[in-house]
Amino acid sequence: MISIGEAIQRVLARTKTGKIERVALGDACGSTLAGPVKAVVNVPSFRNSQMDGYAVRSRETASASNQSPIRLRKGPTVAAGSPKPDELPPGHAASVMTGAALPDGADAVIPIEDLREMADGVHISARVEAGCFIRPAGIDLAAGETVLLGGSQLRPADIGLLASLGCTEVERVTPPRVAILGTGDELVSVGKPLGFGQIHDSNAHALAAAVQVCGGQPHYLGIVRDTKSALTEAFRSAATYDLVISTGGVSVGKFDYVKEVLEDLGVERSFWKVAQKPGKPVTFGQQGDGALFFGLPGNPVSAMVCFEIYVGPAIRSILGRRDLFRPTIKVVLAEDMGTSERFHELVRCQRSLVGGAVTATLAGNQNSGALHSLARADCLVLSPPGRKRLHSGEEHLALDLSSDTNFSSVHAFS
Secondary structure, three states, rough: OOOOOHHHHHHHHHOOOOOEEEEHHHHOOOOOOOOOOEOOOOOOOEEEEOEEEEEEEEHHHHHOOOOOOOOEEEEEEEEOOOOOOOOOOEEEEEOOOOOEEEOOOOOEEHHHOOEEEEOOOOOOOOOOOOOOOEEEOOOOOOOOOOHHHHHHHOOOHHHHHHOOOOEEEEEEOOOEEEEEEEOOOOOOOOOOOOOOOEEEOHHHHHHHHHHHHOEEEEEEEEEEOOOOOHHHHHHHOOOOOOEEEEEEOOOOOOOOOOHHHHHHHEEEEEEOOEEEEEEOOEEEEEEEEEEEEEEEEHHHHHHHHHHHHHHOOOOOOOOOOOEOOEEEEEEEEOEEEEEOOOEEEEEEEEEEEEEEEEEEEOOOOOOOOOOHHHHHHHEEEEEEEOOOOOOOOOOEEEEEEOOOOOOOOOOOOO
16 A cells, blocks of 8 residues: 555556647637746737727826816827827827727826816816826737646636737647546436445545646546456547546455456556545556556545546646645634544535634534545545544644645645
8 A cells, every 4th residue: 555645656657648730719728838938028018008098198287276277288189999090299189999009299187087178178177197197008918928837727817818919719728638447337327216235326426527627628538347358448449539437346346357357458567555535446557558447436425535636647747737636725624524544534524714814614524435524525635644633723734625726836745
């Protein structure tokens, strides 16, 4: 039996960045950039007004006051999108809309609510400083600036940023294709009635969703019965995918054939059994230079915790992401928690802010089949081996489950 940290290292040693493909910008949200993107133009490419108002020469307002306002004649009106305006004549103020290009000579904008529009011109009662309410060219992005780094997962704001540069396509890392298999005679497809002793294949749906959130492409290949022949046929078909995830059949039961079948198919096993709870009976290997095989436990919590620790980082590594792991937070326990003395236990908890401290309470039943408590949890408190009980008031590290976009380059099990 190996440690969680060693198991993570063995998984990542087998991953390599996927192929690069070009996709339309409209299809790129959630994708991982294959390389850095630099601005080819200034954004904006011209000086423009930040407000609806009047563009002026600031020095001409130097003597303006409430007691002695100055008057500037009305110059041209410049709307957003208008052609380049003529130079602003001395003694004039040009009416400008938000986003409109500024005429040469103007170096400040006075909001329309801060002056008086009269028939004989505009009356200004306060001095305005140069640069006021002006967006300089390149204030958002300067030509040549690195806008996004390779390995970045594109968010909606990133898509807008790329659009502002005129990008119609991006180069991304091809999402890995992930086959998902549920093994077990007790499993029934969701939507079908249950017989005595049967359960719905909830693992497949949870894992498919987890793969999708990570940026992979899930492919559910169905339920596989507990026979060597059925497992052999299913795994042989699944080997054409980049990753294969199965649940169940990896322990020491009479019908647990997954390890044996994978070995017969030429899958080189990197490990089986990790000193963790939940999720000890987990196996991982690779078929030559091809598919990575993850044999996860059948208990739903165990399967999902193993996904978080091993499969999620593997998918993000294949995508070329820089940050692969759930980040850690410090929490203060609000109650005693019984834990495993033999293993590194991950305790499902909910956190809250009490008196300036982040506290953690149990999210519910800690049985590995109690998926409800994992659905309620927003963190996993880490209990190291050697502790039978964690006590109220102690501070511990926890994996933060609250965000699917915030990850770390360092895992918690070093």
